[in-house]
Amino acid sequence: MPDINPQEFRRALGAFTTGVTIVTSCDADGTPVGVTANSFNSVSLDPPLVLWSLAKSAKSLAAFSDSGHWTVHVLSAEQEALSDRFARRGEDKFSGLETEAGINGCPLLTGCAARFQCRTSFQYDGGDHLILVGEVVGFDSADKAPLVFHGGRYALATKKTGALNLEAADEPHSFSEDFLGYLVGRAHYQFLDGIRAELAAQGLSDPEFYTLSTLLQRGAQSRAALDQMLQHSGFAGLMLPLERLLAREMVRETQQGDATRYGLSASGRRAVLFVIAAAKAREADLLEKLGDWDARVLKNLLKQMIALTDAGSVEVWRAAQGSTA
Ligand SMILES: Cc1cc2nc3c(=O)[nH]c(=O)nc-3n(C[C@H](O)[C@H](O)[C@H](O)COP(=O)(O)O)c2cc1C
Structure with a gap:
């Protein structure tokens, strides 16, 4: 018997990236x-065969080994919750789910x-698992991003365009077009370039726009609170933008007890909404070109980068609109 540490064995197996399926019968x-189940794999094109393996400890073992048919559902990225539901032992997994009737009368998710409806061709003993090989008698597929499983966790897959050029990125002394700071900076400025015309039409500088959009999001603020909220934008020290916005009557000063607060005037609200509309149109255009799934992957990675580099900024986005905190 080879001396195998089960945890290390499991971890090493997790290096093999798979999709995620739900097999039903x-x-x-x-x-x-x-x-x-992520043990699914294709076997043969002619005849059309697929396989997967089921733990002998599974509650559903008898059903799968006796029924003679089963359906493999290849999950899309939106179906993580469904994957979790069917990974929980024995509960009423189908309750409340929308299903369709399969060839053999069993429900399809x-x-x-993709979905592969199969007739059992062979069953093999596979240690603590039963290996089921099935002939595909019906299938369908849809153009959906897949749910991925890697290293014991769900992951996102994105299509690769051209070479990744990892060597250049790994070089300690290289400062190439793969430098992250350059990529993020250039992406930021090129994105903003698309709304420069609207900023100019409203007569707003970048810090003035950030000031107005923060007030739109959070309602009237004290100068100190506003300054804190703008830390993450790189436009802290707001004296100038605020004075200019007050002079242009885009921002109004109000007194609440001892505290002076600054809030949007109707013209300030109007100006910032025009710029935001232009920014949203810019985003929509870019997202359409990227495709829905790559857009989500990109946003996910940018959020991770923001969290990893955040020095403790005040959270602007989570607060309810109109809050004066
Ligand atoms: C991503 C993922 C992949 C899995 N792959 C398998 C698999 O290939 N075979 C298996 O028997 N169990 C697998 N499991 C565990 C089963 O889904 C889980 O034990 C399930 O509760 C068994 O159902 P039952 O006991 O109600 O029949 C996997 C779980 C997850 C989250």
Whole structure:
């Protein structure tokens, strides 16, 4: 017997990236059963064969080994919660789910990237698992981003365009076009370039726009609170933008007890909404070109980068609009 540490073995297996499936069938009473499985793989094109393996400890073992048919649902990226539901042992996994009738009368799940309805061809003993090989008798697929599993966690997959050029990025002394600071900076300025015309039309500088949009998001603020909220934009020390916005009557000063607060006037609100509309149109255009899924991957990575580099900024976005905190 080789000396294998189970945790290390499991971790090493996790290096193999897979999709995620839910395999379903019916038990002898016709009650649907289903399990989340990433052991699925293709086997043969002619005849069309696929396989997966089921733990012998699974509650659904008898149903799968006896029924003679099962359906593999390849999950889309939106179906993480469904994957979790079918990975929980034995509960009523189908309750409240929208389903369709399959070839064998068992329910099919909807919203998947692909579905393969199979008749059992072979069953093999596989240690603590049962290996099921099935002949595909029906399938369908949709153009959906897949749910991915890697290293024991769900992951996002994105299509690669051209070479990744990882060597250049890894070089300690290189300062190439792969330098992250350059990429983020250039992406930021090129994005803003698309709304420069609207900023100019409203007569707003970048710090003035950030000031107005923060007031739109958070309502009237004291000067100190506003200054704090703008830390993350790089436009702290607001004296100038605020004085100019007051002079142009885009911002109004109000007195609450001892505290002076600054809030949007109607013309300030109007100006910032025009710029935001231009920015949203710019975003929509870019997202359409990127594609829905890559856009989500990009936003996810940018949020991670923001969290990793944040020196403790005041959270502008989470507060309810109109708050004066
Ligand atoms: C991503 C993922 C992949 C899984 N892959 C398998 C698999 O290939 N085979 C298996 O037997 N269990 C697998 N499981 C665990 C089963 O989904 C889980 O044990 C399930 O509760 C079994 O259902 P049952 O006991 O109600 O029949 C996986 C779980 C997750 C989250």
